[in-house]
Amino acid sequence: MGNDRSIRCFLCRCHGEISRVIDLDEVARALKSHPGVRSLDVRNSLCLEEDMDVLASRVEDPDATGLVLGACSLYARGDRIRTALEEKGISPDTVEVVDIREGCSWIHHGQPREATTKAIDLLRMGVALQRHRENPDEVMVDPVREVFVLGAGPAGISAAASLVRLGVRVHLLDRAKSPGGLLNLVKRIAPEDVTSDEYLSQKQQTIFASNGGVSHYPGAKLISAHGSAGDFTISFSSGKTEHAIRVGAVIVATGAKILMPDGLYRHGNLEGVLTGIELERRFKAGQLEGNRVVFIQCVGVRDRKRPYCSAICCIVSLKQACQVLDVDPQAEVFVLHRDIMCPGSVLEKYYRDAMARGVRFLRYEQDRPPVVLGDENVDSVEVYDALTSEMRRIKADLVVLSTPLAPHDDAGRIAELFGLNRDEHGFYEVRTLMHPLETKREGVFVCGSARWPVLGRSAVLQGEAAAMKAYELISRGTLAASRLSTYRERKFSLARVDHEACTGCGNCVAVCPYDACSLEKKEGALKSTVNLIRCSGCGSCVSVCPNGSIQLPGHSAMAIGEMLKAVCEQGS
Amino acid sequence: MTDRTEDSGNIQVVLEGAGRKIVVFACTWCALIGADGAGKKRISLPATFRVIPVECISRVEADAVIRAFTSGIDGVAVMGCHLGGCRHNGANLRSARKLELLKPLLDTVGIDSRRLFTSYGTAHEYHQFAQAIESFCSQIGEMPPVSAWSRSFVRAMSARGENE
Numbered sequence: 001m002g003n004d005r006s007i008r009c010f011l012c013r014c015h016g017e018i019s020r021v022i023d024l025d026e027v028a029r030a031l032k033s034h035p036g037v038r039s040l041d042v043r044n045s046l047c048l049e050e051d052m053d054v055l056a057s058r059v060e061d062p063d064a065t066g067l068v069l070g071a072c073s074l075y076a077r078g079d080r081i082r083t084a085l086e087e088k089g090i091s092p093d094t095v096e097v098v099d100i101r102e103g104c105s106w107i108h109h110g111q112p113r114e115a116t117t118k119a120i121d122l123l124r125m126g127v128a129l130q131r132h133r134e135n136p137d138e139v140m141v142d143p144v145r146e147v148f149v150l151g152a153g154p155a156g157i158s159a160a161a162s163l164v165r166l167g168v169r170v171h172l173l174d175r176a177k178s179p180g181g182l183l184n185l186v187k188r189i190a191p192e193d194v195t196s197d198e199y200l201s202q203k204q205q206t207i208f209a210s211n212g213g214v215s216h217y218p219g220a221k222l223i224s225a226h227g228s229a230g231d232f233t234i235s236f237s238s239g240k241t242e243h244a245i246r247v248g249a250v251i252v253a254t255g256a257k258i259l260m261p262d263g264l265y266r267h268g269n270l271e272g273v274l275t276g277i278e279l280e281r282r283f284k285a286g287q288l289e290g291n292r293v294v295f296i297q298c299v300g301v302r303d304r305k306r307p308y309c310s311a312i313c314c315i316v317s318l319k320q321a322c323q324v325l326d327v328d329p330q331a332e333v334f335v336l337h338r339d340i341m342c343p344g345s346v347l348e349k350y351y352r353d354a355m356a357r358g359v360r361f362l363r364y365e366q367d368r369p370p371v372v373l374g375d376e377n378v379d380s381v382e383v384y385d386a387l388t389s390e391m392r393r394i395k396a397d398l399v400v401l402s403t404p405l406a407p408h409d410d411a412g413r414i415a416e417l418f419g420l421n422r423d424e425h426g427f428y429e430v431r432t433l434m435h436p437l438e439t440k441r442e443g444v445f446v447c448g449s450a451r452w453p454v455l456g457r458s459a460v461l462q463g464e465a466a467a468m469k470a471y472e473l474i475s476r477g478t479l480a481a482s483r484l485s486t487y488r489e490r491k492f493s494l495a496r497v498d499h500e501a502c503t504g505c506g507n508c509v510a511v512c513p514y515d516a517c518s519l520e521k522k523e524g525a526l527k528s529t530v531n532l533i534r535c536s537g538c539g540s541c542v543s544v545c546p547n548g549s550i551q552l553p554g555h556s557a558m559a560i561g562e563m564l565k566a567v568c569e570q571g572s
Numbered sequence: 573m574t575d576r577t578e579d580s581g582n583i584q585v586v587l588e589g590a591g592r593k594i595v596v597f598a599c600t601w602c603a604l605i606g607a608d609g610a611g612k613k614r615i616s617l618p619a620t621f622r623v624i625p626v627e628c629i630s631r632v633e634a635d636a637v638i639r640a641f642t643s644g645i646d647g648v649a650v651m652g653c654h655l656g657g658c659r660h661n662g663a664n665l666r667s668a669r670k671l672e673l674l675k676p677l678l679d680t681v682g683i684d685s686r687r688l689f690t691s692y693g694t695a696h697e698y699h700q701f702a703q704a705i706e707s708f709c710s711q712i713g714e715m716p717p718v719s720a721w722s723r724s725f726v727r728a729m730s731a732r733g734e735n736e
Binding site: 073074075076099101102103104106107108109110111114115117118121122125421431432433440493511513514536537538539540542543544552555557560561563564565567568 | 593595600604605607608610611612614615616617619620622623624625626627628630631632633634635636639640643644645657658659660661662663666667670
């Protein structure tokens with residue numbers, strides 16, 4: 001196999017950075033006689049326009065010529081050379097940049113002879129790879145300029161409002177009857193101290209004044225989701241009608257549920273033991289009885305079963321503590337905590353303000369939790385104060401349990417529908433490091449508390465960020481599949497199946513980390529098929545294929561074999 | 573199991589490790605960036621290793637490792653992202669398991685399994701890359717080359733597999 005491109009080599013002196021260590025004359029001699037190499041030039045700096053023009057002028061027929069450049073690493077200038085050559089009409093698939101500076105002359109400066117031998121090997125490997133590099137498969141995708149937003153909480157509403165302002169049609173689906181998500185349960189929102197209506201009114205106005213730019217489906221239920229980035233088909237039922245829509249990107253903003261304490265601290269058995277959200281209900285109804293209130297933090301969280309910090313409960317309790325003081329300035333408010341988490345300038349001020357207003361903080365230890373005392377009503381709370389090492393008994397009319405946010409019960413079903421991973425706690429998983437909204441599935445973005453418990457302000461921020469991500473995907477017109485994702489910075493080689501050789505064993509289907517491989521019936525037999533939009537070119541499938549029928553055209557087993565041979569050619 | 577060179581009757585005294593060749597499969601997301609970092613810092617390294625960049629180490633099949641040994645290479649290093657930090661949804665975890673399974677098989681055909689080296693690190697850990705390469709190269713340098721018997725045995729075995 002392989003292509004019959006004739007190879008033109010160019011070596012870069014890099015103004016001495018390479019040639020000072022590596023004997024380029026010797027490299028040139030060794031390579032000129034190498035089979036397949038048609039010409040070889042040594043230049044001063046391949047990355048400068050002047051040399052680049054010479055380089056391009058030597059390529060008469062871009063399809064029949066392969067370039068092997070001995071220069072610096074891909075991360076230094078190598079990738080930029082390839083991009084610049086692409087602008088001159090030379091496909092990156094025909095250009096091999098062999099790193100002989102960072103990877104050779106700079107790390108072997110004390111051993112010029114060995115470095116020269118190594119440079120010859122590396123360039124021969126480059127020639128071998130280029131001669132066996134086949135053009136990758138490519139599909140063009142014309143993304144549908146519509147976006148599906150699942151969940152109409154602060155994150156979903158912000159995403160929808162941002163997108164509709166950009167002229168994108170949005171389908172906003174929510175299982176609740178009215179938008180707002182968890183914010184609807186709350187009287188005032190921390191730390192902004194506004195009501196939920198005030199909080200979201202501007203964005204809601206944008207949505208509902210958009211003249212049909214946003215189709216809002218309240219009380220709807222998701223049925224199925226198919227397709228891949230650029231073209232998803234989603235069906236759901238709203239009322240008695242079933243809808244099926246086509247969208248280019250999906251934003252999952254399903255939020256989280258409030259965990260109930262499950263009998264902890266005698267909740268449900270003793271009058272006066274409430275959860276935070278039950279207290280909100282009393283605030284809303286304006287019926288707060290009793291002026292001695294004890295908050296207990298970290299209820300059912302930061303333990304072995306849920307070893308995460310829900311990040312919002314401290315702020316919520318501080319807000320509620322201050323609200324109790326608003327109702328009755330003489331109230332006695334205690335917050336029993338394990339740590340107070342109020343990061344950043346705004347939230348730290350919130351904490352200091354609560355302290356200044358007389359909220360008292362008391363630290364307890366995880367293995368000696370507070371005990372709620374009382375027969376019919378709450379009487380007091382007994383707690384071991386970790387800082388003074390004393391048992392304390394605090395008189396109380398109300399005990400408020402600060403429970404965390406936890407993943408929705410149907411998060412598993414939604415993850416399955418969209419092909420998302422979930423982390424150890426059950427929240428949707430995002431890509432590692434620099435891709436905080438992108439998921440395993442291209443074109444599906446996660447924001448808000450579905451990803452991790454966040455305050456309203458962070459949910460809004462993430463919703464708007466997810467909207468931008470979705471817009472980036474759908475706004476650029478027709479794209480090659482390998483350029484579809486913002487996640488892929490470089491052009492990849494996508495997997496290709498030889499259908500004659502494929503036995504349909506399904507190994508590739510089992511290992512593909514992107515669900516790109518599937519078995520389909522072709523001429524009576526099951527054959528592996530690759531969804532090129534989902535494929536990211538990692539090559540997992542290649543290494544488990546029993547007979548090599550699935551390959552990365554740009555980096556085939558044949559090419560690697562030839563590269564290995566090239567390493568051993570010299571001195572054996 | 574020890575390796576013995578049975579190529580030729582006459583024993584050559586050569587510089588320790590000279591002529592040994594080592595191939596490094598480095599993933600372009602972490603190990604290759606680490607290699608690049610080591611280059612930028614101009615850390616002096618032994619010149620016996622050759623890097624083959626791969627998109628992800630999950631691309632490196634057992635066959636590629638075996639083929640390296642049969643074509644005359646004395647050490648193979650597979651270097652990828654931290655386990656749990658793979659850019660391809662944990663594909664490197666599966667690869668790590670596969671390579672561990674390969675090691676005893678290498679031992680059975682007379683190729684010391686220490687000749688297959690795996691390491692997982694992040695992109696900015698150039699010092700880790702340099703240190704791993706340095707120790708692996710010196711380890712391979714202290715070992716004799718893979719015996720010609722092992723090379724031809726494995727070659728014959730894999731040729732038989734292809735003919736069947």
